[in-house]
Amino acid sequence: xxxxxHSDQHTDEHWxxxxxxxxxxxxxxxxxxxxxxxxRDGEIIGQGWNQPIxxxxxxxxxxxxxxxxxxxxxxxxxxxxxxxxxxIEPCTMCFGALMHARIARLVYGATEPRAGTCVSxxxxxxxxxxxxxxAVTGGVLAEDSAALLRGFFxxxxx
Numbered sequence: 308x309x310x311x312x313h314s315d316q317h318t319d320e321h322w323x324x325x326x327x328x329x330x331x332x333x334x335x336x337x338x339x340x341x342x343x344x345x346x347r348d349g350e351i352i353g354q355g356w357n358q359p360i361x362x363x364x365x366x367x368x369x370x371x372x373x374x375x376x377x378x379x380x381x382x383x384x385x386x387x388x389x390x391x392x393x394x395i396e397p398c399t400m401c402f403g404a405l406m407h408a409r410i411a412r413l414v415y416g417a418t419e420p421r422a423g424t425c426v427s428x429x430x431x432x433x434x435x436x437x438x439x440x441x442a443v444t445g446g447v448l449a450e451d452s453a454a455l456l457r458g459f460f461x462x463x464x465x
Contacts (some may be wrong), residue, residue: 316447319414322346322392323448326416329356329369330394330455336361340394340455343373345410347389353377369393370401374408385409394452396423396445402431405441412442416452 322344329342333356345353355372359365370393378384390412391405396419405413413432415425424431425443432443 341369343369343393345377417449
């Protein structure tokens with residue numbers, strides 16, 4: 308995992324708290340609580356939460372929803388110079404999408420041991436076959452993100 312030299316812990320926590328609010332919004336409607344924001348130049352340009360169940364769309368993960376929102380707002384599928392904040396380590400699909408969008412930096416909360424692709428499994432940010440590099444910072448408000456997920460799944464088991 309690469310760590311951005313431009314990371315500012317206070318700023319990252321600020322945006323991650325907003326992503327956690329979006330994750331909670333997803334949980335309210337029965338979606339797995341994952342939230343994401345796309346930020347550029349200190350401004351939110353896209354946001355989303357998991358919506359595959361409600362949207363009948365297997366690709367509607369929080370990251371993809373947030374990037375679609377940002378791309379639509381900007382009128383451009385390239386999101387150069389942007390940071391994607393997401394409450395959990397991205398899956399393969401989401402990591403691929405952020406690479407294609409040319410996201411400059413990824414900041415995530417909790418690791419995802421089974422399907423996370425940054426540090427948990429494939430370690431995709433370290434691979435050399437991509438024509439784009441993304442700086443990655445993990446573990447920002449990780450316990451808050453993990454607690455939200457644990458609470459959600461505990462509720463489902465009851």
